Amino acid sequence: MSVFNASRLLGKTVLITGASAGIGAATAVLFAKAGSNLILLARRADALQAVANAAAIAHKESGVQSGGKIASIQLDVSDKAQIAALWDKVPADLRNVDILVNNAGFVKGVERVGDIASEDIETMFATNVLGLISLTQLLVKDFKARNAGHVINLGSVAGREPYPGGSIYCATKHAVRAFSGALLRELYNTPIRVTEIQPGLVETEFSIVRFRGDKSAADKVYDGLVPLTAQDIAEEIVWAASRPPHVNLAEVFILPVAQATPVLVDRTGATITKE
Structure with a gap:
């Protein structure tokens, strides 16, 4: 018997924030392949479409006969009014969401306190924080x-250990x-699952945003190592969602082999190479 049972995701409706690029986009494609329906939220309408x-x-090519309904909705999760009006924009047949993936988030700058x-x-x-909480409260x-x-929140190695800048x-x-963690403890006596995905270095637009569009500075973040990819994290998200109903992956901490903490990163090229 396969350890990955995609049939558990057939016909499920998945809402993904920050779905216009990176981890959110890769996650959307994987869920579509597994036969899920999608509600995709992001600020950039063209990229989202x-x-x-x-x-x-991806859904069509998979040959899966279930799911495949997709709604893309331009929405800024930092805007409480937009979240409050979400259901007005979601088609009626997609309003019973089964899985919430709170992926939207970013970092800007490396300035120090002061x-x-x-x-x-x-x-x-x-x-x-506030957008993630507001949407979770709604769902x-x-x-x-x-x-x-199932609530799946995108955390980070930065949520386990702080670092300068x-x-x-x-x-x-x-x-x-x-x-x-608090939500997990509030829902322990229900069938509702709570998962936090905690990636280390993932090469997406993340660092470009951090360095305010300076791609050369962003590229240096990944010099000398093989970082994680959006696909790597998407696979862990879909894996967590596809577990049997009695199994909850409460925390999934994922690092590239060359990384141990936010600052302990091997850049000598001595670590494992990408397939």
Whole structure:
């Protein structure tokens, strides 16, 4: 018997935030291949539609006869009013969400405390923490009413160990870890599952955003090592969602082989190479 039973995801409806690129986009495509329905949320409408198209193709090519319904909705999770009005934009046949993937989040800048712009602090907390909490509150009410559901939050190695130049981002990811842990404990006597995915170095647009569009500076983050990819993390998300109903992967901590902590990273090229 296969240890991965994709049939558990057939016809499930998955809501993914930050779905226009990176981990969110890769996760959307994998769920589509597994026969799930998708609600894709992101701020960038054009990029989001491109992901929706890729997911639709992946579903068709998989030959799976279930699922395949896809709704792409332009939405900024940092805007409480937009979250409150979400169901007005979701097709009626997709409103019973089974899996929430809180993926939206970012880091901006490497400034140290005392030199961090107030706007950067506020926008990181508004998206990474408050947006995640607001959307989870909305979905958990429905999960409790149906006595079913799965919340998957994207944390980070930064939520386990802080590092210099990342004080605000680390604070937001520590908040995600605390929130996920509290939610797990609140729901332990229900069938609702809570998972936090905690990646280390993943090469996506993440570092480009951090360095305010400076790709050369972003590329240096991954010099001398083989980082994780968006696909790597998407596979762990879908794996967690496909476990038997009595199994909950509460925390999944994922690092490239060359990394042990946020600052302990081997850049000598001595570690394992990519397949």
